[in-house]
Amino acid sequence: MVRSDQDISSRVRQSRLDTVDQYYDPEYARSVCVNVLDFLDRYYFRAKMVGFDTLPHTENPDTPLIYAGNHSGMAFPWDALVFASTLFRRQDYDEKHPVRALVAPALSRMRALHPFFIDNFWHRIGGVDATLDNFDELSNRKHQAVVVYPEGIAGIGKGFDRRYQLQRFSNSMLRMALKYRTDIVPVLTVNGEYINPYGYKVDIINQIAQKIGIPFVPVGPLSTLISFFPWSFYFGLPARLTYVRGRTVRIADLTDQTYDTITQKEMNRLRGVVQEHFQNELREAVELHGKDPYALEEITELWWENKDKLSYILPTGWPLLFHEHERLFLEAKNKKSVQMDHSNGAYVAALIRNPDVLAYHLPGIGWPALLTWKGAK
Numbered sequence: 001m002v003r004s005d006q007d008i009s010s011r012v013r014q015s016r017l018d019t020v021d022q023y024y025d026p027e028y029a030r031s032v033c034v035n036v037l038d039f040l041d042r043y044y045f046r047a048k049m050v051g052f053d054t055l056p057h058t059e060n061p062d063t064p065l066i067y068a069g070n071h072s073g074m075a076f077p078w079d080a081l082v083f084a085s086t087l088f089r090r091q092d093y094d095e096k097h098p099v100r101a102l103v104a105p106a107l108s109r110m111r112a113l114h115p116f117f118i119d120n121f122w123h124r125i126g127g128v129d130a131t132l133d134n135f136d137e138l139s140n141r142k143h144q145a146v147v148v149y150p151e152g153i154a155g156i157g158k159g160f161d162r163r164y165q166l167q168r169f170s171n172s173m174l175r176m177a178l179k180y181r182t183d184i185v186p187v188l189t190v191n192g193e194y195i196n197p198y199g200y201k202v203d204i205i206n207q208i209a210q211k212i213g214i215p216f217v218p219v220g221p222l223s224t225l226i227s228f229f230p231w232s233f234y235f236g237l238p239a240r241l242t243y244v245r246g247r248t249v250r251i252a253d254l255t256d257q258t259y260d261t262i263t264q265k266e267m268n269r270l271r272g273v274v275q276e277h278f279q280n281e282l283r284e285a286v287e288l289h290g291k292d293p294y295a296l297e298e299i300t301e302l303w304w305e306n307k308d309k310l311s312y313i314l315p316t317g318w319p320l321l322f323h324e325h326e327r328l329f330l331e332a333k334n335k336k337s338v339q340m341d342h343s344n345g346a347y348v349a350a351l352i353r354n355p356d357v358l359a360y361h362l363p364g365i366g367w368p369a370l371l372t373w374k375g376a377k
Contacts, residue, residue: 154168321342
């Protein structure tokens with residue numbers, strides 16, 4: 001029996017839907033934001049949103065929208081996690097206007113690159129592997145916002161000496177924006193480079209790391225901690241993350257060619273125009289908002305006022321923060337009602353319930369213990 005083109009197209013679309021939504025758990029995403037990411041934002045990263053008094057993806061819900069951000073150098077992608085969770089919170093966790101992020105496939109493949117080995121973390125919170133088919137599927141949906149980091153892994157791994165210098169953009173973002181005639185909203189992330197300052201790129205070390213699936217290894221003052229204490233692999237300094245909304249870019253207005261007819265030469269020209277626009281706006285945002293990356297007086301006062309929560313606020317407590325939430329979520333009958341107690345007393349009680357978390361603090365034998373334990377699960 002010969003299948004029609006429509007049947008084949010339907011099967012292809014269903015395959016894409018399975019890939020994009022197979023593991024996504026909206027209740028889990030909401031619970032992680034409410035109990036974990038919002039907590040870290042409030043008491044650690046203190047996200048500041050500039051120009052987001054209204055959320056552009058809710059202004060014209062019939063059209064998809066692309067948020068394009070610059071990645072921070074040599075740090076776990078806290079900048080992306082905090083931005084996505086902040087958007088979700090600001091729309092009161094409403095799924096009518098979903099926000100989904102494209103993530104580097106390397107983050108999904110290697111379990112150590114999921115925060116504190118939490119199983120399938122990126123897909124469960126709504127992350128989608130950054131392939132052209134997945135991007136196409138998301139861009140084809142109404143009421144959809146897609147968060148993209150067009151520099152990819154190169155943006156994270158560029159090193160502190162190249163901070164705020166955009167690496168080469170991927171063409172896929174421009175192609176999808178042209179195909180669906182949608183807007184690109186630049187998200188200019190300021191101070192994210194200071195999550196791991198003075199971390200540098202060493203090609204030979206990165207080549208070795210990439211053979212075992214780790215995209216890069218920063219070399220700098222904080223690097224020595226990683227070999228001794230596994231919790232420090234996910235560590236970041238308390239940079240005050242500032243997200244500035246840039247001027248909207250509409251690719252269809254920048255070229256006379258269509259998605260079906262555009263040449264590679266024209267696409268390269270467009271990439272240069274968009275990247276220059278983005279770089280200029282990033283430079284302006286850094287000038288305005290990047291003079292005091294840690295706001296130390298503010299955070300000292302904040303931690304003093306909330307010293308009853310310091311066990312979870314400090315990065316040494318993050319492994320337990322993630323794992324205790326995981327335990328509570330999986331045990332809850334009504335998963336919408338999960339509510340963590342973040343007090344120091346609750347931390348001690350949670351540690352008794354999650355003794356395996358101690359492996360994150362064991363010098364020398366912590367990594368072998370975690371890799372063996374997690375590999376066996």
